[in-house]
Amino acid sequence: MFSLLLSASESPNILRVPLDELVIGTVAFGIVFGLLAKFVFPRVNKTLEARANEIEGGIQRAASAQQEAQAALAQYNSQLAEARSEASAIRAAATDEKRAVIEQAKVEAQAAAATVTARAQEQVALERSQAQSSLEREVGALALDLASRVVGESLKDDARSRAVIDAFIADLERQAAEGR
Amino acid sequence: MSHHISTSVHLAMSESADCANQHLMNDLGCGFPAPSAEIFFLEPYATFNLLGMDFTITKTVVLLGLVMVIVLGFFFAAFRAPRLVPSKIQSLGEYAYLFVRDQIAREVIGKDGDRFVPFLATIFFFVWIANLMSVIPGAQFPVMSNLAFPVSLTLIVFLTYLFLGMKHQGPVKFFTNAMFPPGVPKAMYLLLSPLELLQLLVTRPATQAIRLFANMFAGHLLLTTFTVAAWYLVGPNFVGAFGAAASFLVTVVLTGFEMFIQGLQAFIFTLLTAVYISGSLHAEH
Numbered sequence: 001m002f003s004l005l006l007s008a009s010e011s012p013n014i015l016r017v018p019l020d021e022l023v024i025g026t027v028a029f030g031i032v033f034g035l036l037a038k039f040v041f042p043r044v045n046k047t048l049e050a051r052a053n054e055i056e057g058g059i060q061r062a063a064s065a066q067q068e069a070q071a072a073l074a075q076y077n078s079q080l081a082e083a084r085s086e087a088s089a090i091r092a093a094a095t096d097e098k099r100a101v102i103e104q105a106k107v108e109a110q111a112a113a114a115t116v117t118a119r120a121q122e123q124v125a126l127e128r129s130q131a132q133s134s135l136e137r138e139v140g141a142l143a144l145d146l147a148s149r150v151v152g153e154s155l156k157d158d159a160r161s162r163a164v165i166d167a168f169i170a171d172l173e174r175q176a177a178e179g180r
Numbered sequence: 181m182s183h184h185i186s187t188s189v190h191l192a193m194s195e196s197a198d199c200a201n202q203h204l205m206n207d208l209g210c211g212f213p214a215p216s217a218e219i220f221f222l223e224p225y226a227t228f229n230l231l232g233m234d235f236t237i238t239k240t241v242v243l244l245g246l247v248m249v250i251v252l253g254f255f256f257a258a259f260r261a262p263r264l265v266p267s268k269i270q271s272l273g274e275y276a277y278l279f280v281r282d283q284i285a286r287e288v289i290g291k292d293g294d295r296f297v298p299f300l301a302t303i304f305f306f307v308w309i310a311n312l313m314s315v316i317p318g319a320q321f322p323v324m325s326n327l328a329f330p331v332s333l334t335l336i337v338f339l340t341y342l343f344l345g346m347k348h349q350g351p352v353k354f355f356t357n358a359m360f361p362p363g364v365p366k367a368m369y370l371l372l373s374p375l376e377l378l379q380l381l382v383t384r385p386a387t388q389a390i391r392l393f394a395n396m397f398a399g400h401l402l403l404t405t406f407t408v409a410a411w412y413l414v415g416p417n418f419v420g421a422f423g424a425a426a427s428f429l430v431t432v433v434l435t436g437f438e439m440f441i442q443g444l445q446a447f448i449f450t451l452l453t454a455v456y457i458s459g460s461l462h463a464e465h
Contacts, residue, residue, distance in 0.1 A: 017327050020233055021238075021328035021332075022328045022331060023233070024244065025244065025331070029303075029332065029336060030336075032248050032251055032252055033298070033302040035252055036298060036302050037299070040258075040259050043259045044262070044277050047263075048274065051264050
């Protein structure tokens with residue numbers, strides 16, 4: 001139907017540019033551009049900028065946090081090394097001290113033992129000499145008594161008896177010395 | 181593809197009532213109703229007078245309104261409440277915006293191009309959605325095959341780069357810079373200068389408009405031809421079945437190819453706009 005109409009009036013020209021459609025096209029684009037440029041695209045730019053800032057800030061924050069962490073790690077490591085050397089020093093000192101204590105105790109014990117031994121030897125020597133002198137006296141008395149009884153009353157000559165006794169005792173002492 | 185078919189049926193009816201539903205096999209002797217340029221002249225829906233001008237509302241005008249609604253609706257929905265962590269539609273909107281900014285504005289104009297991104301992005305999505313109308317079921321008509329619309333866009337681009345050129349290089353310097361490029365023998369200006377001026381004022385806007393128009397026009401004609409052929413060849417034998425199936429397959433493949441061309445032409449149109457703006461900001465060396 002419309003083709004009849006058109007072919008009746010004029011042959012259609014595809015290169016025609018009707019003024020009304022030109023106006024419509026221009027206005028249509030103008031409206032779309034105006035609304036988008038006023039209400040939409042500024043927001044897009046603002047959003048993109050805000051995001052870029054946020055990302056940049058995040059990266060900076062992450063970098064500073066990493067630096068802090070590394071500093072803390074270095075500090076921790078140095079403290080740990082310090083503590084270790086301190087501990088080993090303490091251990092070495094304790095070992096030395098122990099050795100000294102043991103050494104001292106040994107010396108003291110030896111000294112005490114020597115003292116005790118010396119005293120005991122002195123005691124023994126003293127007791128021995130006492131026992132010897134008392135024994136000498138008793139043996140003399142006993143021998144005199146025995147000899148008096150054996151010889152009877154004939155033994156009046158004191159000088160002679162005393163010489164016999166002395167010889168007897170000397171004899172005893174020699175025997176004792178030989179028997180030892 | 182119902183639109184194409186009904187158009188061809190209309191055309192056939194004008195020739196003969198018997199050929200209303202023509203097929204190769206139906207012995208009515210109807211020839212192949214090859215679609216012509218006439219398929220681009222659609223019956224107007226309404227006419228009215230506004231401010232002393234007669235307006236005709238055709239299918240392309242309605243589709244242009246639809247393009248406005250889609251472009252505005254998408255971007256307003258995407259950036260209604262923009263957040264640092266974007267929603268899906270916001271991500272898509274940002275991707276679209278950044279595509280124009282990084283691939284066109286910064287690529288062609290440089291860092292200075294950032295302030296032209298809104299203009300370039302509007303052009304790109306306006307043209308792309310208008311082109312997509314060619315394959316959207318129900319619409320199936322490329323808005324930019326109506327030469328008036330590419331011309332109106334080109335006119336806006338033309339006035340924009342004229343204004344920018346005269347503002348940044350001086351009202352006269354802009355034209356003399358273009359007419360007398362440095363590093364050319366003086367005698368050559370006799371030949372070169374008129375051509376350069378013609379290029380600046382006529383060739384650029386004309387080619388920019390016609391390139392977009394012609395691509396959309398040819399694509400639609402091609403799709404219509406194969407759609408009509410598929411319908412025409414339908415018949416109860418091998419030729420009918422094979423011919424119709426092959427034509428239909430070609431239509432499907434061509435539809436995919438058309439979608440590629442639609443995006444490409446929108447990209448080229450925007451890219452040329454950026455190139456022209458860049459040339460106006462700085463004189464060519």
